[in-house]
Amino acid sequence: MKVRVKFCGITHPDDAKAAVDVGADLVGLNFVPGTPRCLPLAVAEAIAEAVADYEVERVAIFRDADPRDIERVLRRVEVERVQLHGDEPEEEVEAIELPTIKALRGADEEAAARYPGSILLLDHPTSGGGRGQAWNWADAGVLIEAGYDVILAGGLDPESVQQAIEGVGEVLPWGVDVATGVESEPGRKDLAKMRAFVEAVRRAEGKG
Numbered sequence: 646m647k648v649r650v651k652f653c654g655i656t657h658p659d660d661a662k663a664a665v666d667v668g669a670d671l672v673g674l675n676f677v678p679g680t681p682r683c684l685p686l687a688v689a690e691a692i693a694e695a696v697a698d699y700e701v702e703r704v705a706i707f708r709d710a711d712p713r714d715i716e717r718v719l720r721r722v723e724v725e726r727v728q729l730h731g732d733e734p735e736e737e738v739e740a741i742e743l744p745t746i747k748a749l750r751g752a753d754e755e756a757a758a759r760y761p762g763s764i765l766l767l768d769h770p771t772s773g774g775g776r777g778q779a780w781n782w783a784d785a786g787v788l789i790e791a792g793y794d795v796i797l798a799g800g801l802d803p804e805s806v807q808q809a810i811e812g813v814g815e816v817l818p819w820g821v822d823v824a825t826g827v828e829s830e831p832g833r834k835d836l837a838k839m840r841a842f843v844e845a846v847r848r849a850e851g852k853g
Contacts, residue, residue, distance in 0.1 A: 648810060648846050649820035651704065651796065652827065652839060654682035658695035660834040667836065668843040670820065671702040673728065676710070676718050682824070682832050689722045697723065704728050704746065712737060719743070728766065735759050746796065752784040757793055764819055766796040779805065783812035794819040802826030803841035810849035821846060 652664040653673030661672050674689050675682040684692070693703050702725040707715055709731030719727070728746040729738055738745055738760055747763040749756050751770030767785050769778040779800025789795050797809050801823045810818060827842050829835035 646817050646850070648817050648850055649796075650843055650846055651820055651822040652824070652834060653704075653706070653798075653822055654824035654828075654832065655692055655834065656682050656684065656688070656832040658692050661692045661696045662699075663834060663836050664839055665696050665699045665701045667840040669701055669839070671704050671726070672696065673704045673706050673822070673824070674722065674724065675706050676714075677706060677708045677730065686718065686721050689718070693722050693724065702726055706730060709733060712740065715741070729763075730766075738763060748798075751780065752786075752788050754788065754791070757788055757791075764794045764796060766798050766822060768799040782809040783814075785818065786813040786816075789813055789816050789818055796820040796822050798822035800826070801842075803838055803845050806842060807845040807849040810846065817850065 649670035650668060651671035651673060652669050654675055655661045655672045664672050674684055674692060677683055704726045705718055705722060705724040706728040726744045726746055727741050728748065730748040738747055739762060745763040746766050747760040748766040748768055750768060752767055757765055765788065769780045782797050785795050785797055795818045797818050801809060801821055806821055823842055827834055827838040
């Protein structure tokens with residue numbers, strides 16, 4: 646099984662292309678107002694277009710957004726998935742026509758059961774998503790063993806991701822997600838760090 650690599654918070658077309666070059670499976674485009682990597686629509690369009698001909702999934706990220714705002718973005722920016730990072734109710738998640746990723750705080754079994762049609766992105770249990778805070782990723786093993794497709798997130802970097810993958814048990818996670826852990830400066834991805842991150846993930850696969 647392959648562990649998918651998602652580089653999140655892409656803010657520049659060159660970073661998106663570099664991510665693909667080193668082996669990214671998904672790139673995340675942030676549409677959460679007030680966050681450091683939130684994209685103007687024109688920039689998001691340029692990033693999405695830059696990797697349109699590559700085998701990579703583009704993911705639009707929202708948090709507690711009005712469904713009309715989500716639809717407005719999706720009309721302008723071509724993506725393959727939508728990631729929801731807030732307290733969106735099940736019916737709002739299910740209403741999205743594209744495949745979805747639902748972010749949860751930690752390995753919350755009760756919350757996971759509410760989103761059976763989504764891939765689950767597990768982030769820090771108390772700090773929540775988008776802050777790059779490490780947590781006990783091994784806790785995710787409970788949901789992975791239960792058959793959920795899980796993306797590990799929160800504080801990952803090239804030095805920690807192999808440990809995180811190996812720590813969840815014999816069944817590999819669906820994917821891993823990183824933003825700040827592969828940046829050279831806020832909002833800009835570092836090519837060497839992205840390459841090292843992918844290499845660490847592939848090493849972990851071999852031990853799975």
